[in-house]
Amino acid sequence: NATGEQSLGSDGRSRLLMLGAKRSGKTSIIQVVFQKMSPHETLFLDPTAGLEITDVSNSAFVQLQILDFPGGYDFSDGKLRPEVVFKHDAAIVFVIDQQDGQEDLAAVEHFLDVARLAHMVNPKLSIDVLIHKVEIDSDSYHDDLNERVRHIRQVIIEQLREEQLDIHPTFHLTSIYDHTIFEAFSRIVQKRVPQTSQLEKILSGLVENSRVEKAYVFDVISKIYIATDNSDLDHFYELCSDAIDVVIDVSRIYSVSKDSKGASGEGGSIFPYDSKSGVVIRMENNYVLHLREVDSFLALVCFMRNDPQINQGLLEYNFDSFKKAVAEVKARSIASLRSGGT
Amino acid sequence: MASSKGLKKVLLMGKSGSGKTSMRSIIFANFLAKPTMRLGPTLHVDHDNVKFLGNLVLNLWDCGGQDAFMEAFFNSERSQTFSGVHVLIYVFDVDSHEHKKDMDQFVSCLQSINELSPEARVFCLIHKMDLIKNEDDRNKLLEERTEELAKIANPRKLTVFRTSIWDETLYKAWSEIVYQLVPNVSLLQEKLAKLCKLCGADEVVLFEKATFLVISHAITSEHQDQHRFEKISNIIKHYKLTCGKTQARFRSMEVKNSTFAALVDVFTSNTYIMVVMTNPRIQCAAVRQNVQFARSYFEQIIKSKQHA
Ligand SMILES: Nc1nc2c(ncn2[C@@H]2O[C@H](COP(=O)(O)OP(=O)(O)OP(=O)(O)O)[C@@H](O)[C@H]2O)c(=O)[nH]1
Ligand SMILES: Nc1nc2c(ncn2[C@@H]2O[C@H](COP(=O)(O)OP(=O)(O)O)[C@@H](O)[C@H]2O)c(=O)[nH]1
Ligand SMILES: [Mg+2]
Numbered sequence: 001n002a003t004g005e006q007s008l009g010s011d012g013r014s015r016l017l018m019l020g021a022k023r024s025g026k027t028s029i030i031q032v033v034f035q036k037m038s039p040h041e042t043l044f045l046d047p048t049a050g051l052e053i054t055d056v057s058n059s060a061f062v063q064l065q066i067l068d069f070p071g072g073y074d075f076s077d078g079k080l081r082p083e084v085v086f087k088h089d090a091a092i093v094f095v096i097d098q099q100d101g102q103e104d105l106a107a108v109e110h111f112l113d114v115a116r117l118a119h120m121v122n123p124k125l126s127i128d129v130l131i132h133k134v135e136i137d138s139d140s141y142h143d144d145l146n147e148r149v150r151h152i153r154q155v156i157i158e159q160l161r162e163e164q165l166d167i168h169p170t171f172h173l174t175s176i177y178d179h180t181i182f183e184a185f186s187r188i189v190q191k192r193v194p195q196t197s198q199l200e201k202i203l204s205g206l207v208e209n210s211r212v213e214k215a216y217v218f219d220v221i222s223k224i225y226i227a228t229d230n231s232d233l234d235h236f237y238e239l240c241s242d243a244i245d246v247v248i249d250v251s252r253i254y255s256v257s258k259d260s261k262g263a264s265g266e267g268g269s270i271f272p273y274d275s276k277s278g279v280v281i282r283m284e285n286n287y288v289l290h291l292r293e294v295d296s297f298l299a300l301v302c303f304m305r306n307d308p309q310i311n312q313g314l315l316e317y318n319f320d321s322f323k324k325a326v327a328e329v330k331a332r333s334i335a336s337l338r339s340g341g342t
Numbered sequence: 343m344a345s346s347k348g349l350k351k352v353l354l355m356g357k358s359g360s361g362k363t364s365m366r367s368i369i370f371a372n373f374l375a376k377p378t379m380r381l382g383p384t385l386h387v388d389h390d391n392v393k394f395l396g397n398l399v400l401n402l403w404d405c406g407g408q409d410a411f412m413e414a415f416f417n418s419e420r421s422q423t424f425s426g427v428h429v430l431i432y433v434f435d436v437d438s439h440e441h442k443k444d445m446d447q448f449v450s451c452l453q454s455i456n457e458l459s460p461e462a463r464v465f466c467l468i469h470k471m472d473l474i475k476n477e478d479d480r481n482k483l484l485e486e487r488t489e490e491l492a493k494i495a496n497p498r499k500l501t502v503f504r505t506s507i508w509d510e511t512l513y514k515a516w517s518e519i520v521y522q523l524v525p526n527v528s529l530l531q532e533k534l535a536k537l538c539k540l541c542g543a544d545e546v547v548l549f550e551k552a553t554f555l556v557i558s559h560a561i562t563s564e565h566q567d568q569h570r571f572e573k574i575s576n577i578i579k580h581y582k583l584t585c586g587k588t589q590a591r592f593r594s595m596e597v598k599n600s601t602f603a604a605l606v607d608v609f610t611s612n613t614y615i616m617v618v619m620t621n622p623r624i625q626c627a628a629v630r631q632n633v634q635f636a637r638s639y640f641e642q643i644i645k646s647k648q649h650a
Contacts, residue, residue, distance in 0.1 A: 040375075040508050044475050235588050242584045247597055249577045253570045256601040256620055276600035281581070284591035 013063045014192040017085065019114055020095030021107050022047060022071025025132045030054055030068055032176045033185050034222055039176040047071060051080065058221040059297040060330050061193050072110060075117055086121040093188060095130045098148055108155050115167050127169040128188050134173040136180065149173060179238050186224045195329050199227035202325045207231060210318050211310060215302035216240050220248065220273055240301040243291045247279045248272065273297060294323045295330060348398045350523050351426050355451055356433030357444060358383050358407035361469045364507050366404055369516050369553055374583060375507040386411055395550055395644060396612040398523060416450045427459035429519060433467045436474060445494065452495060464500040465519055466491050472506040480504060510572035517556040517572065524557050526643050533643065535560040541617055541632050542624045547571050549614040554579050574616060578606060596626065605629060610641040
């Protein structure tokens with residue numbers, strides 16, 4: 001197979017290792033989050049036969065290499081050595097299909113095998129567990145589902161404790177059919193973005209100094225948010241992340257490509273997001289949502305009270321300052337990368 | 343055809359599991375595609391009156407497709423089911439393994455309609471198209487079915503659409519269906535064209551407020567994407583649903599980048615309007631003004647009871 005060890009990047013990108021049983025949903029997740037496949041189309045996906053690598057370098061802050069392993073991958077086959085795969089810049093995203101119908105928790109056993117192996121190579125490795133195919137709006141069997149999820153989590157934690165392994169996975173309940181998968185990936189990716197805490201500070205500043213109630217910085221291609229302010233209001237999250245779909249989907253229809261005027265629409269290869277991209281959505285209850293471009297493929301999305309007292313000029317000024325602050329963070333990180341590299 | 347107070351009887355038929363209730367819920371009851379997987383089969387008939395554009399009432403008959411019910415519709419309940427029908431929508435499931443039986447049932451249905459409501463418009467939906475992986479195969483299948491159905495129905499005319507609850511094809515089909523029922527359509531069209539010119543816009547589109555189905559549009563420059571209005575319906579409806587989850591209520595939006603600006607706002611009491619501009623010299627504020635002035639005039643056209 002062409003994708004062997006040698007293709008595992010050493011270019012400073014962090015690697016996400018997608019592991020889990022066959023048909024647990026690994027490829028679907030990658031396709032939905034990073035390739036814009038719509039969820040129901042994943043029904044047609046073929047099983048993954050060999051390691052598949054997706055490079056993600058959308059915005060300045062999201063630089064990843066995602067490794068899609070064949071289901072139930074066995075590291076003892078010698079093709080991919082654990083000491084290469086799990087080395088320092090990697091992180092595990094382990095997918096457990098909550099509805100696989102296996103009473104014996106084979107998926108949990110598999111997880112523990114992988115965790116032990118990875119821990120031996122790299123004790124600091126971060127591990128996220130996605131308890132997947134949890135559709136929140138399917139109210140049928142809700143108690144069953146809660147019980148199953150609780151059980152999976154408990155067995156894992158107890159086993160790790162019993163073996164005295166210093167591993168503390170973060171659990172997420174996810175489904176590709178709603179925002180949960182994007183929220184989980186946001187949290188996973190934030191751990192790998194060194195600038196997140198600086199961006200958080202700037203966002204918190206914006207919230208303190210204006211009528212903004214909640215603000216996010218999103219990577220628009222993946223819909224992953226890489227930072228938010230320090231308030232714990234999270235009920236605006238879906239409104240904000242869905243505004244990304246609005247700007248992209250509408251722009252995909254109406255953007256006129258510059259070189260060949262009139263030839264917009266289908267071609268679709270150019271991503272219709274530029275320095276003038278923006279959305280304003282007004283609500284009946286006097287709230288308003290603003291989405292603004294802040295850097296290539298990055299958007300500031302914020303939810304605020306629509307106060308007629310506030311003049312448009314002040315708002316523009318706040319957004320402009322924000323944009324400048326983000327540009328500084330970016331410049332600093334490029335500079336430190338250079339000086340670190342030589 | 344005498345219609346009392348804008349009440350329009352719409353029959354939804356097709357075998358059980360073909361997707362009738364799903365599409366009805368998405369179009370008229372603000373469902374998302376995903377939760378339809380939980381719907382149980384419709385027993386006998388689900389009656390639903392939905393208000394449309396204020397003065398129109400669609401009297402929907404969602405007819406359960408299990409054999410026993412179909413049997414009853416064609417025999418003991420024939421006259422009450424098939425008389426006074428304005429629109430028949432017949433749904434075929436692409437995933438069905440009983441092609442012959444489906445066609446036989448459709449023939450029985452046509453016979454009853456021809457006899458009891460000869461003036462009814464007939465639409466066939468080839469549904470669940472998403473289950474076919476390849477776009478070429480989808481188009482080929484649609485062509486085959488259209489030909490087959492036209493032959494069966496001859497000399498009666500019918501319109502065939504391909505649909506899926508997962509994309510804009512559903513809105514396309516239903517927009518064209520309800521379009522038949524909208525009063526004053528031609529006048530509306532004409533005035534919308536004027537408004538479009540006045541604003542210097544590329545296009546202006548009118549959506550019904552509750553369903554976001556397209557009821558009229560005017561354009562001044564060609565656009566390649568034939569399904570764009572339905573895509574917009576889909577995008578906005580999704581966003582409205584998200585708003586609903588957080589108790590926010592969507593009112594209007596403005597989307598732009600360096601090449602265009604699109605404005606979507608409440609228009610008359612039963613419609614939304616979208617104005618799309620690519621001319622950078624045009625100010626959104628000026629367009630808002632024009633739209634504001636046009637409001638009451640359009641309100642009158644839409645409210646008027648006289649049917650075109
Ligand atoms: N209901 C539901 N189904 C899902 C979800 N995610 C994935 N699936 C379905 O799960 C099936 C398997 O998905 P894949 O992505 O191919 O699984 P995989 O883990 O890559 O499988 P291998 O490559 O064989 O290891 C597909 O039919 C998906 O549509 C989810 O969140 N909910
Ligand atoms: N793949 C696919 N499934 C659909 C579509 N429309 C409906 N369904 C599914 O078909 C099943 C039966 O739908 P339902 O509306 O109850 O059918 P009815 O008996 O005709 O009312 C449900 O599980 C729906 O989720 C579609 O366009 N594509
Ligand atoms: Mg796979």
